[in-house]
Amino acid sequence: MSSSCDPQHAPAGDVGAALMMIDSRLKSVYDGTTETDAEQRLLVEQFIASLGPGEAEDVLDGTCTLIYMFMVWLRKAHEAHDKDVIEYVVPTLVASMRMMPKSVGPEAIPTMAGLVVAAGTGLSPSLWRKQYxxxxxxxxxxxxxxxxxxxxxxxxxxxDHDFATRMIAEALTRADEG
Incomplete structure (x- = not known):
């Protein structure tokens, strides 16, 4: 039986724009040039403000698609070692978010953990969130x-500092070719 949160019913969104934002953040962390939270927030706000009416929602959906794709990869990697992805990924994610109180308020952590659990169990994070x-x-x-x-x-x-970004970029290229 199909769930209303089945990924096949979810919009993919603007995965390219979402990937660009995540890749930019990864590069700044790996290069040691991290900006302050205020500066980063301003850049994100400027980017979002430059989007047209439906484009911001497309970036949100694209970010949820990234979360889903990352969790599919993580689930397969953990299953290859007879481990449960939820058991290993969610506690680390929650602990990391708790160490980021300026960026992630405690009230958002359960929702983000829920998105990851949804994705880890094969549900669309975007559709799961829209229920609420x-x-x-x-x-x-x-x-x-x-x-x-x-x-x-x-x-x-x-x-590999570029693996996650490259994996998604290659998936996008294959989807464009197919």
Missing amino acids: GDWTEAEMTPLEATAFLLAEQINRITD
């Missing part, structure tokens, strides 16, 4: 942080 109403302003940075933290975890597992 519209996105809030307070969830924007935590959503980006969630995608970033998952990408960073994949990069650590593979010992």
Whole structure:
């Protein structure tokens, strides 16, 4: 039986724009040129402000698609070692977010953990979240942080700073060709 949160019913969104934001954040962290939270927030706000009417929602959906794709990869990697992805990914994610109180308020952590659990169990994070109403302003940075933290975890597992970004870029290229 199909769920109303099945990924096949979810809009993919603007995965390219979402990936660009996450890749930019990853590069700044790996290069040691991290900006302050205020500066980063301003850049994100300027980018979002430059989007047309439906484009901001497309970036949100694209970020959820990234989270889903990252969790599919993480689930397969953990299953290859007879481990449960939820058991290993969610506690690390929550602990990391708790260490980011300026960027991720404690009230957003359960929602972000829920998105990751939804994705880890094969549900669309975007559709799962929409069950509970519209996105809030307070969830924007935590959503980006969630995608970033998952990408960073994949990069650590593979010992390759570009693996997560390259994996998605290659998937997008294959989708365009097919």
